[in-house]
Amino acid sequence: MKxxxxxxCFLIASIALKAQNFTQYxxxxxxxxxxxxxxxxxxxxxxxxxxxxxIVFFLHGSGERGNNxxxxxxxxxxxxxxxxxxKNFPAIVVFPQCPANDYWANVNIGxxxxxxxxxxxxxxxxxxxAMHALIGMVxxxxxxxxxxHKQVYVGGLSMGGMGTFELLRRKRNTFAAAISICGGxxxxxxxxxxxxxxxxxxxxxxxxxxxAFSIAISERLKTVGDEVKFTLYPNANHNSWxxxxxxxxxxxxxxxxxxx
Numbered sequence: 001m002k003x004x005x006x007x008x009c010f011l012i013a014s015i016a017l018k019a020q021n022f023t024q025y026x027x028x029x030x031x032x033x034x035x036x037x038x039x040x041x042x043x044x045x046x047x048x049x050x051x052x053x054x055i056v057f058f059l060h061g062s063g064e065r066g067n068n069x070x071x072x073x074x075x076x077x078x079x080x081x082x083x084x085x086x087k088n089f090p091a092i093v094v095f096p097q098c099p100a101n102d103y104w105a106n107v108n109i110g111x112x113x114x115x116x117x118x119x120x121x122x123x124x125x126x127x128x129x130a131m132h133a134l135i136g137m138v139x140x141x142x143x144x145x146x147x148x149h150k151q152v153y154v155g156g157l158s159m160g161g162m163g164t165f166e167l168l169r170r171k172r173n174t175f176a177a178a179i180s181i182c183g184g185x186x187x188x189x190x191x192x193x194x195x196x197x198x199x200x201x202x203x204x205x206x207x208x209x210x211x212a213f214s215i216a217i218s219e220r221l222k223t224v225g226d227e228v229k230f231t232l233y234p235n236a237n238h239n240s241w242x243x244x245x246x247x248x249x250x251x252x253x254x255x256x257x258x259x260x
Contacts, residue, residue: 104163184213
């Protein structure tokens with residue numbers, strides 16, 4: 001009985017610790033005109049506003065949409081809280097949240113002949129309401145005197161991986177490097193972000209977002225782009241982000257790029 005009690009106490013303490021960790025991400029919102037978006041932001045330890053820091057925007061997947069300004073931290077939030085990450089890569093990290101009834105990318109979603117979701121990515125087109133607000137939020141952060149314009153990065157998973165590609169083409173000449181995990185795009189859009197170094201990840205057994213999207217993008221970028229890395233996890237399904245986050249070279253690669 002004593003062991004059970006201690007186990008319960010340990011679990012409660014662990015949950016409380018995790019919740020407490022995420023409180024290090026400050027809550028914020030960007031509201032301008034018709035644009036409105038909530039976000040969480042993590043500032044470097046011993047933040048000095050007179051210095052300039054890299055900034056990372058991370059876009060969550062469709063399962064983390066909403067208005068609680070919390071769910072978007074579920075995947076990726078812990079990565080940037082690690083002691084070694086905070087010490088070796090002091091940066092401002094922003095997790096915006098997409099509303100429940102919206103989508104980062106301009107994509108048509110419907111069932112295929114197997115009854116599963118199919119994605120038809122739009123070439124060009126107007127941004128979604130969430131993407132329009134996101135672009136405004138990014139511009140607003142770039143006005144801050146403590147943000148280094150040479151080190152602006154974006155990454156995302158699933159819906160956020162799709163949004164990463166779209167943000168790259170809508171905010172050209174902004175990002176020093178980007179990562180996209182189990183995302184996709186219309187390959188005709190590639191020419192608009194071909195100069196941005198990209199590391200693309202996907203699970204070989206992904207039955208939610210077809211890995212063929214990432215394969216096609218990476219193959220096309222290898223012929224027209226400046227730098228692309230592609231990692232396929234043969235046995236991974238849709239959750240390829242845990243493996244991507246565990247890549248020892250992920251953050252050194254990302255922060256190793258700067259714009260001139």
